[in-house]
Amino acid sequence: MxxxxxxxxxxxxxxxxxxxxxxxxxxxxxxxxxxxxxxxxxxxxxxxxxxxxxxxxxxxxxxxxxxxxxxxxxxxxxxxxxxxxxxxxxxxxxxxxxxxxxxxxxxxxxxxxxxxxxxxxxxxLDEVAILNSIPTAEGAIQMAMENTDITIHGSRSMVLGFGRCGMTLARILAAMGAKVKAGARKPADLARIREMGLTAFPMKDLGDQVGDAEIIFNTIPAPVLTADILARVPRNCLIIDIASKPGGTDFRYAQRRGIRALLAPSLPGIVAPKTAGQILAGTLSRYIWESG
Amino acid sequence: MxxxxxxxxxxxxxxxxxxxxxxxxxxxxxxxxxxxxxxxxxxxxxxxxxxxxxxxxxxxxxxxxxxxxxxxxxxxxxxxxxxxxxxxxxxxxxxxxxxxxxxxxxxxxxxxxxxxxxxxxxxxLDEVAILNSIPTAEGAIQMAMENTDITIHGSRSMVLGFGRCGMTLARILAAMGAKVKAGARKPADLARIREMGLTAFPMKDLGDQVGDAEIIFNTIPAPVLTADILARVPRNCLIIDIASKPGGTDFRYAQRRGIRALLAPSLPGIVAPKTAGQILAGTLSRYIWESG
Amino acid sequence: MxxxxxxxxxxxxxxxxxxxxxxxxxxxxxxxxxxxxxxxxxxxxxxxxxxxxxxxxxxxxxxxxxxxxxxxxxxxxxxxxxxxxxxxxxxxxxxxxxxxxxxxxxxxxxxxxxxxxxxxxxxxLDEVAILNSIPTAEGAIQMAMENTDITIHGSRSMVLGFGRCGMTLARILAAMGAKVKAGARKPADLARIREMGLTAFPMKDLGDQVGDAEIIFNTIPAPVLTADILARVPRNCLIIDIASKPGGTDFRYAQRRGIRALLAPSLPGIVAPKTAGQILAGTLSRYIWESG
Amino acid sequence: MxxxxxxxxxxxxxxxxxxxxxxxxxxxxxxxxxxxxxxxxxxxxxxxxxxxxxxxxxxxxxxxxxxxxxxxxxxxxxxxxxxxxxxxxxxxxxxxxxxxxxxxxxxxxxxxxxxxxxxxxxxxLDEVAILNSIPTAEGAIQMAMENTDITIHGSRSMVLGFGRCGMTLARILAAMGAKVKAGARKPADLARIREMGLTAFPMKDLGDQVGDAEIIFNTIPAPVLTADILARVPRNCLIIDIASKPGGTDFRYAQRRGIRALLAPSLPGIVAPKTAGQILAGTLSRYIWESG
Ligand SMILES: NC(=O)c1ccc[n+]([C@@H]2O[C@H](COP(=O)([O-])OP(=O)(O)OC[C@H]3O[C@@H](n4cnc5c(N)ncnc54)[C@H](OP(=O)(O)O)[C@@H]3O)[C@@H](O)[C@H]2O)c1
Ligand SMILES: NC(=O)c1ccc[n+]([C@@H]2O[C@H](COP(=O)([O-])OP(=O)(O)OC[C@H]3O[C@@H](n4cnc5c(N)ncnc54)[C@H](OP(=O)(O)O)[C@@H]3O)[C@@H](O)[C@H]2O)c1
Ligand SMILES: NC(=O)c1ccc[n+]([C@@H]2O[C@H](COP(=O)([O-])OP(=O)(O)OC[C@H]3O[C@@H](n4cnc5c(N)ncnc54)[C@H](OP(=O)(O)O)[C@@H]3O)[C@@H](O)[C@H]2O)c1
Ligand SMILES: NC(=O)c1ccc[n+]([C@@H]2O[C@H](COP(=O)([O-])OP(=O)(O)OC[C@H]3O[C@@H](n4cnc5c(N)ncnc54)[C@H](OP(=O)(O)O)[C@@H]3O)[C@@H](O)[C@H]2O)c1
Missing domain, CATH: 3.40.50.720 (NAD(P)-binding Rossmann-like Domain)
Structure with a gap:
């Protein structure tokens, strides 16, 4: 109290x-x-x-x-x-x-x-970023649902990056029945991905991995979905990029190749403001309480 | 072939x-x-x-x-x-x-x-109904995401009916982190709900269970969310009714009480026509193949 | 009360x-x-x-x-x-x-x-059989753990039969990270297996499926793991047969081929008598209560 | 190659x-x-x-x-x-x-x-520790199965520590249907526990949390299950302590109070030597390969 x-x-x-x-x-x-x-x-x-x-x-x-x-x-x-x-x-x-x-x-x-x-x-704060990854992941998945004619279940979905958002996104997608491949650069992240029962690949092999993707979720705030890589992504693949602006996708090239790519900023406040508020409230009240 | x-x-x-x-x-x-x-x-x-x-x-x-x-x-x-x-x-x-x-x-x-x-x-066909329950469930969840300001994760969600759609819906919601209560009338269904790690309740106790629901998904094609029951549902609860027309909800009363209730027919063809087509294609080709 | x-x-x-x-x-x-x-x-x-x-x-x-x-x-x-x-x-x-x-x-x-x-x-009673499938499945998994030098996680595990025990066993194995293939004869069961994110195959194709199995769990009370089939099972595969006596395995031939095959009767009472008792207590008290 | x-x-x-x-x-x-x-x-x-x-x-x-x-x-x-x-x-x-x-x-x-x-x-290496957490967790769960008369499913299980082993253990237990409470001291860990759908508590509240535990898994290599805490643990609770010797449990006091507490060292090599070997082989071959 x-x-x-x-x-x-x-x-x-x-x-x-x-x-x-x-x-x-x-x-x-x-x-x-x-x-x-x-x-x-x-x-x-x-x-x-x-x-x-x-x-x-x-x-x-x-x-x-x-x-x-x-x-x-x-x-x-x-x-x-x-x-x-x-x-x-x-x-x-x-x-x-x-x-x-x-x-x-x-x-x-x-x-x-x-x-x-x-x-x-x-x-x-790490704790807020982790809890915020939940509405973020759900928002990204909602966007994927709205913009595809397939189900998440059974879809070949990729998650790029295995930080706070990447882990949550990968976990929820897999739980919904997607066939999830997750890319990271740290061996420890690749190990955790495998422990979670997902397919892991090192980011440096990204080009060899995208060939049959149906949905790609990017969480890496660095240019990873470059023109080189996009040239190997199927045309009917959907890209949801949640990394902070300008995202990790070469949007200009994606458009030219006819790949739909959406930058999705600020999802928690948009898709679940109440949950997002509760997350902040929890941490904030703890700070006040602990300050005595 | x-x-x-x-x-x-x-x-x-x-x-x-x-x-x-x-x-x-x-x-x-x-x-x-x-x-x-x-x-x-x-x-x-x-x-x-x-x-x-x-x-x-x-x-x-x-x-x-x-x-x-x-x-x-x-x-x-x-x-x-x-x-x-x-x-x-x-x-x-x-x-x-x-x-x-x-x-x-x-x-x-x-x-x-x-x-x-x-x-x-x-x-x-039972097999088609079961596979169709996947796009149906995802469609229902997408509607819930679009019509609430909270995340599915952590939400107090109810699933009424534990047939082909109910089981799928309950499984996916729980996998996404919702706190799922599922209602059925058959003891065997209640046992399976418990086996799946969810909270089970007999449909006859529905009135006692709805008091803190945030989202209710109905799959029962019979009048279950009657005025009597709705009177005990919180006003800010969302109802997604996927049962075949006219659904299982007293929509007139729901509106009067200020509860948002949405009838959601034909979800597979709307939210995932490609997946829905593939489901039909799989069964149809097997029938042709087996007929020799 | x-x-x-x-x-x-x-x-x-x-x-x-x-x-x-x-x-x-x-x-x-x-x-x-x-x-x-x-x-x-x-x-x-x-x-x-x-x-x-x-x-x-x-x-x-x-x-x-x-x-x-x-x-x-x-x-x-x-x-x-x-x-x-x-x-x-x-x-x-x-x-x-x-x-x-x-x-x-x-x-x-x-x-x-x-x-x-x-x-x-x-x-x-169906409800008791379903709840009993939980200690049964855990008992079978415990036996598999005790008798292999690999983890359940990542193992190529098969479940034969998708009735009350088969569904539970398949669900838990998959949750633990096993690569589960489940075999059934009813198209509706095959559909449900796929919905649960597992690999489904018709029992008539069993022979083509066993070639790389590491653990096979049988729940079918009929001769399914016959000599013909066992001849295609890898020698270092473990078979756990929980079907009622005499099980569904040709134990004589399995032994001859050097495949370890264990018949595992009455698991609930052995591995979790307290849970097994609570299951019976729940149903029994409901019967007394409902009889008025 | x-x-x-x-x-x-x-x-x-x-x-x-x-x-x-x-x-x-x-x-x-x-x-x-x-x-x-x-x-x-x-x-x-x-x-x-x-x-x-x-x-x-x-x-x-x-x-x-x-x-x-x-x-x-x-x-x-x-x-x-x-x-x-x-x-x-x-x-x-x-x-x-x-x-x-x-x-x-x-x-x-x-x-x-x-x-x-x-x-x-x-x-x-972090990656080896993470992958080794899988046979470790399975070994700990196998010990719990062998030493209780209840199922993991439905059990009130606690996991102390949310490092490499703790996360894996908590995930598998929950997947098997246990009611998992996990204790950690870092707010970020508590956030991740919640994201995974489990009940999180700060380690400093351990004493208030143990009152109804049926199985406690400790992964913290520090004295956490002290006499003070054990005095509040139910007598029929089982403790599996996997932390490196001497573990985190006051074994002397546990015995005196009649609580079964097992120290479980070196699980991977004991319960799944083949998997443990494959984990090492994977990392080792990568090191050789990368050294050019
Ligand atoms: N759209 C939204 O609503 C929303 C919500 C939350 C967050 N975000 C944004 O989403 C992004 C991810 O957030 P987060 O909380 O998950 O961050 P995070 O925990 O820092 O994770 C970032 C991930 O990207 C990887 N990464 C960074 N630079 C890389 C590079 N050059 N090459 C390969 N991998 C690289 C990191 O790998 P290492 O660990 O190896 O560095 C890590 O796996 C951020 O840009 C954040 O601002 C957006
Ligand atoms: N909106 C869409 O896109 C969509 C897609 C697919 C299906 N549907 C509709 O959704 C509904 C469910 O489909 P389904 O395939 O899941 O059907 P189902 O397998 O027959 O399941 C129906 C469930 O409703 C229960 N039920 C029926 N009458 C009841 C009553 N009077 N009281 C209590 N429970 C009752 C059944 O319980 P018992 O087993 O005890 O009878 C069963 O659990 C149907 O109306 C179907 O047409 C809609
Ligand atoms: N060891 C133990 O502790 C323990 C505990 C519980 C049960 N059990 C035994 O385990 C077995 C399974 O129990 P359950 O409750 O799961 O039974 P169940 O619900 O009746 O399931 C039996 C499964 O076997 C299939 N099946 C039966 N005959 C078949 C055949 N000739 N070919 C192919 N599939 C066939 C059934 O398929 P259809 O639906 O297509 O017929 C069904 O999938 C029983 O023998 C039971 O006595 C043992
Ligand atoms: N029995 C076996 O077969 C086996 C196999 C593998 C590992 N192990 C042992 O199991 C233990 C855990 O391994 P791990 O790989 O999970 O290690 P880890 O990743 O370092 O995790 C250790 C956990 O303990 C917490 N912790 C440490 N000191 C603490 C304290 N004084 N109070 C509260 N929390 C504390 C850490 O929290 P912070 O992050 O806040 O520090 C962290 O959550 C180690 O002792 C390891 O040697 C045993």
Whole structure:
């Protein structure tokens, strides 16, 4: 329980609403800044203005997942105006206050450092990345379902990369009955792939492996599906690339060869905002709780 | 291989194209009637008119999956006009010819009986129903993904009915990480559900079980999700009803209570026509092969 | 709950002790006949002599799983002497009393019929056979582990028969990472095998399939692993035959060819008597409960 | 293929035989030293004496998995006498020769360093540890089966530690139908446990979690199942401790409390020597191949 803790929320999207609900359930006090258009409100949360007073005794300041832009503005899906956070606000925060965002640019990094505040970038945490791999994988699979005329079951599916997303994706695809080949470069990853009952191949052999693929999922943020490789991919194969922009696919060449290739960013917030919010809420509340 | 066998196709949809391709791969001869708008054609298949001569030596006559209507008309997604099959056509068929459709109404049943021809209703075959349960289950899950803000993983999902579709659906959902409760009325089904590691409950206890469901999949073609039961279902629960029309849900009451409930007919042909065609092709070619 | 019900137990083994414990937990009254050597006793159960009076008001009579022999004797692992049940005992039972055994020979069948009593042969019930398939499958796998120098994971394992035991065995082996081929004769079973992601083959092709098997599990109570077939099985393959005696293997020929083949009867009672007892207890208590 | 490569084997056990066979299949030349009692021999391998000449042109020297003792002796299951390797032998090896063992003591480490030879300790490699986790996990499960009267299916099983062995063990147990709780101390591990659909708990809460355990598998090489914790473990719970000696269990206290606790070292070589040998063979041949 977080009884006695006070958390200030400044802007955000549907995922942040889920975080607010979760913290209130844990009995934390919640003040909302920049949620004026949230008509129904959230029982137990109080809408307030962004003032120095309101920030003076908070244990945590929760920013939008995108953090602040380089002028200090926070986006909010629930506010007409924009909200700007500046030195005066950060200097109002108590020294023990933790600041939470998903990612952070130089502005946010520097202002926290300047005021001696602990900044937690949730998306950088391994545990969040692993749990987020679940909605990511489901989103990628949903896209594959929507864009093929075959079932996942029985499909010859490839997963490139065996990090946090790759392992989850491979596991779910196999569980659904796909014939999964997974590519990685580390021998330890290849061993784990085999342990999981899947077919493993070293990424350097990618070209020899793609010849009969029906669906390729890429998770590697590096140019792996190059023109050379794509030339050996069957024309009716579908590529779902979830790696961070610009992905790992030569999209220009794919299009020229007539291969459908889709870049799929930000899946958790799109396909399962509630689950994505709960993931953040779980980690965030643990951080507040452990800080004593 | 089906070398030396001749198969006539009269109308149909994308699934029938898959059947044609598969049979040609097995070296059967294929004549197509009512495919005039199929511009590219299918290598190895010959488009002909619907004539008595063309039917005189065929080993199999493949009709659309919906069969014939009560005036003998066959639908075709690849023909401008409609095609009508009458006594003259059936009497032209050799006595050893097998007639294939998905389902059959009285007209088709009677005309086959009259001419002493074996009619195979593919959709009635247990093996087809089981394999079709795969695209059906994936289609239902895709709909659930598209209509919720949570992941299948971790969701409290219910499956009503443990026949051919129910077993497949429950297995895939659990494999994806859902917390699956499955309801059936036969003790043997309840035992199999437990063997598969899922939570089993007798359908008569349905009312006591729905209180915390997030997604309910119904496969029972009988009124099971009645108003009484729906009154105990949480408002934000999603219902996907795949049972044959009119489904097993009181849709009127569901709407009144604000529960989203979707009737989802004909999923295999919609979400995975190629796989659905391959399933039919596999069974159909075995029937032709086994008939000697 | 079974409050107010009285159940008499006459002999049995470790599994029956589990049944007794379970019924007492459900608040049934339990009288034990032929448990004199059970020193500790079971809290809540009363040891009595086998008398007409003691039987006069029981709702259920639970015999050993093997039933009675042809002279009416019941075996007991917990009694020095033997116990004999005759007409006088059965005529003492109230007409609503149900008689439970695992299996039944003519003596038991006839005596129940003569006295108009309902006889429930638990081992004949589909639900018990399905739940029993779990300890059976685990026992067979344990034997395979103990008798090979390879892991189940990655092994080329075959399962013959896809009934209640075959399905469970195939599912667990695949889950453990074995490469499972399952053989059945019904097209519907072959379809279900494929749905489960395993390799299916028709039993008539068995000879063509065994050439690289490392472990073969047989569940078919008919001569399927004949000399003809065994001649094509690799010499270092292990056969575990769980079908009821004499199994489905030509053991004489297997030995001659140097193939290790083990007949494995009565696994549940041997490898997991507690689980086996709980399975029986669950079904038995439901029967008593439903009889009103 | 390893055509043209020459490998010398000095002693070893059943696993090494598997390595020899595998390398011969890849067309490597194999000379065996200290295999005099291996009567049948291995086709393609040549038994020779341990001489400086025989070592002069080898690409790899494969020692027993236990390495050499502090006087340079190598154990062999296939030799009456003992074999001693000294400076003269190592100095005979070409500079490009790789030396393989499972583990290594100071003698072996130093003699390799002295002669500028690359020493590969196979058991230290992550990929070997991961693949070895498979026979380890199966061996642990086999022991649990042999020492309980319940099935793995449905059992309340705990896995302590989520490293290479812990992940594999948890995955297989869950696949077999156990209700698995896995304990780890890293938030990322807890996240992965949840992703895999299992119940995760932080090791610091171990005491609160053990109250209803039926089987506990420990993989943590540190005192985790202390007297304090064991006092809360049910008396009929079985503990299988696979952590390296002395394990993570207070065996003395466990015995005093009447809890069965088994230390289970060296499982791969015991339960599946052939698989264990193939794992080593795969990695070893890759090292030889990659060294050019
Ligand atoms: N679309 C979305 O909604 C979404 C959601 C989450 C994550 N993502 C993105 O998806 C990507 C994967 O995320 P993650 O959490 O799985 O990351 P991760 O755990 O770091 O995994 C990345 C994988 O790529 C491999 N890799 C990196 N560079 C490589 C190269 N040059 N050649 C071969 N393999 C290479 C890594 O192998 P090594 O271990 O050998 O380096 C690892 O297997 C990231 O770009 C991430 O931003 C997208
Ligand atoms: N939407 C689609 O794309 C699609 C695709 C395939 C099938 N379907 C439809 O889905 C439904 C299920 O197909 P299926 O192949 O799974 O059929 P099935 O194998 O016959 O299974 C039907 C299940 O419903 C149960 N059931 C029937 N009447 C019941 C009642 N009054 N109360 C309780 N349980 C009852 C059956 O239990 P018992 O065994 O105890 O009778 C069985 O478990 C059918 O209506 C079928 O037409 C739809
Ligand atoms: N060792 C033990 O501890 C233990 C425990 C439980 C059961 N059992 C024994 O194991 C056997 C299987 O039990 P179960 O419960 O799985 O029985 P089941 O459900 O009746 O399954 C039997 C399987 O064998 C097939 N089969 C029967 N005769 C055949 C034939 N002539 N050719 C090809 N297939 C044939 C059946 O196919 P169809 O459906 O096509 O007929 C079915 O797939 C029985 O003998 C049973 O007594 C032993
Ligand atoms: N019996 C056999 O046949 C056999 C076979 C293989 C291995 N083993 C032995 O089994 C053990 C595990 O092997 P492995 O390959 O899985 O090793 P591993 O990958 O290093 O895993 C060890 C696990 O123990 C955890 N751990 C270590 N110290 C801990 C502590 N003080 N408190 C809580 N957790 C702690 C680690 O957590 P962190 O990641 O947080 O450190 C990790 O999860 C080793 O002792 C190994 O020698 C035995």
């Amino acid at each position: 977080l009884t006695g803790k006070k958390v200030a929320f400044v802007g955000g999207d549907a995922r942040i609403l889920e975080v607010i609900r979760h913290l209130i359930e844990l009995d934390a006090g919640a003040v909302l800044m920049g949620f004026d258009r949230l008509e129904a409100g959230i029982p137990g949360a109080e809408k307030v203005g962004l003032t120095v007073e309101a920030l003076a005794d908070v244990d945590a300041l929760v920013l939008p997942l995108a953090g602040l832009d380089e002028e200090g503005y926070a986006d909010s899906a629930y506010s007409a105006g924009r909200i700007r956070l500046q030195d005066e606000h950060f200097s109002a925060l108590p020294s023990y206050c933790q600041v939470f965002s998903g990612i952070a640019g130089p502005y946010l990094e520097q202002i926290c450092r300047r005021h001696g505040l602990r900044l937690v970038k949730l998306m950088d | 089906l070398t030396g066998k001749k198969v006539a196709f009269v109308g149909g949809d994308a699934r029938i194209l898959e059947v044609i391709r598969h049979l040609i791969e097995l070296d059967a001869g294929a004549v197509l009637m009512g495919f005039d708008r199929l511009e590219a054609g299918i290598p190895g298949a010959e488009k002909v008119g619907l004539t008595v001569e063309a039917l005189a030596d065929v080993d199999a006559l493949v009709l659309p999956l919906a069969g014939l209507d009560e005036e003998g008309y066959a639908d075709s997604a690849y023909s401008a006009g409609r095609i009508r099959l009458q006594d003259e056509h059936f009497s032209a068929l050799p006595s050893y010819c097998q007639v294939f459709s998905g389902i059959a109404g009285p007209y088709l049943e009677q005309i086959c009986r009259r001419h002493g021809l074996r009619l195979v209703k593919l959709m009635d | 079974l409050t107010g019900k009285k159940v008499a137990f006459v002999g049995g083994d470790a599994r029956i002790l589990e049944v007794i414990r379970h019924l007492i937990e459900l608040d049934a009254g339990a009288v034990l006949m032929g448990f004199d050597r059970l020193e500790a006793g079971i809290p809540g159960a009363e040891k009595v002599g086998l008398t007409v009076e003691a039987l006069a008001d029981v709702d259920a009579l639970v015999l050993p799983l093997a039933g009675l022999d042809e002279e009416g004797y019941a075996d007991s692992a917990y009694s020095a002497g033997r116990i004999r049940l005759q007409d006088e005992h059965f005529s003492a039972l109230p007409s609503y009393c149900q008689v439970f055994s695992g299996i039944a020979g003519p003596y038991l069948e006839q005596i129940c019929r003569r006295h108009g009593l309902r006889l429930v042969k638990l081992m004949d | 390893l055509t043209g490569k020459k490998v010398a084997f000095v002693g070893g056990d059943a696993r090494i035989l598997e390595v020899i066979r595998h390398l011969i299949e890849l067309d490597a030349g194999a000379v065996l030293m200290g295999f005099d009692r291996l009567e049948a021999g291995i086709p393609g391998a040549e038994k020779v004496g341990l001489t400086v000449e025989a070592l002069a042109d080898v690409d790899a020297l494969v020692l027993p998995l236990a390495g050499l003792d502090e006087e340079g002796y190598a154990d062999s299951a296939y030799s009456a006498g003992r074999i001693r390797l000294q400076d003269e032998h190592f100095s005979a090896l070409p500079s490009y020769c790789q030396v393989f063992s499972g583990i290594a003591g100071p003698y072996l480490e130093q003699i390799c360093r002295r002669h500028g030879l690359r020493l590969v300790k196979l058991m230290d």
